[in-house]
Amino acid sequence: MFALRETTDLDPARSSGGRVEVAFTDASIDLAGGDGFAAALAGLAEAIGVPVAWAHQVHGDGVVAVEHADDSGPEADGLVTAARGLALMVRVADCVPVVLADPGAGVVGVAHAGRRGVELDVVTRTVERMRELGAADLHAWVGPHICGRCYEVPATLRDEVAARVPATYAETSWGTPGLDLGAGVAAQLSAAGVAVTAVPGCTLEDDRFHSYRRDGAAAGRFAGLVWLS
Numbered sequence: 458m459f460a461l462r463e464t465t466d467l468d469p470a471r472s473s474g475g476r477v478e479v480a481f482t483d484a485s486i487d488l489a490g491g492d493g494f495a496a497a498l499a500g501l502a503e504a505i506g507v508p509v510a511w512a513h514q515v516h517g518d519g520v521v522a523v524e525h526a527d528d529s530g531p532e533a534d535g536l537v538t539a540a541r542g543l544a545l546m547v548r549v550a551d552c553v554p555v556v557l558a559d560p561g562a563g564v565v566g567v568a569h570a571g572r573r574g575v576e577l578d579v580v581t582r583t584v585e586r587m588r589e590l591g592a593a594d595l596h597a598w599v600g601p602h603i604c605g606r607c608y609e610v611p612a613t614l615r616d617e618v619a620a621r622v623p624a625t626y627a628e629t630s631w632g633t634p635g636l637d638l639g640a641g642v643a644a645q646l647s648a649a650g651v652a653v654t655a656v657p658g659c660t661l662e663d664d665r666f667h668s669y670r671r672d673g674a675a676a677g678r679f680a681g682l683v684w685l686s
């Protein structure tokens with residue numbers, strides 16, 4: 458079920474103990490909306506042992522602070538919390554899933570950064586909300602997404618996005634205009650003072666992950682998750 462699971466100890470000097478858990482699911486579970494969603498979500502919550510808060514992602518820059526899991530998620534592309542034992546989930550199929558934590562302060566967040574989210578800088582909006590909750594020393598995991606060698610776009614779109622976020626400028630492996638959303642997100646996080654770990658994997662090339670460009674409208678969604686245990 459998981460392509461990656463990682464545990465980070467909270468800083469004992471700055472907190473009362475506990476851990477930050479980070480996970481990325483794989484294509485063995487489909488978290489797209491629809492009939493199977495409730496069952497998939499319940500299976501995921503059972504696997505990690507905590508309830509899961511999620512959002513209706515709309516390719517915007519809205520960030521919502523949550524304190525418990527809900528049957529109907531808010532409309533947002535970023536979620537933050539300081540609540541223990543509550544996982545935050547971001548769902549993707551080619552877009553960039555970002556999970557964030559300040560282990561010492563005990564604040565976590567997730568962001569959904571597709572092409573629009575990168576243009577709107579949703580990751581920095583998420584960082585700002587986490588700092589309002591007391592986060593200071595932030596670390597981000599940039600999860601599997603479609604890479605810049607695979608994500609072909611029209612030349613005008615590449616120019617438009619790269620004018621705002623220069624690090625996104627890319628060329629596909631077949632020599633046409635591309636966008637590197639992961640590089641754009643990493644640059645935005647670095648500018649916001651956040652340390653970045655890149656989780657390897659191109660969703661289009663690696664069938665361990667769901668991919669919209671590869672699988673079309675029926676593509677499933679995999680997830681990035683973070684929680685305080």
Ligand SMILES: [Zn+2]
Binds near residue numbers: 606607
């Ligand atoms: Zn690729």
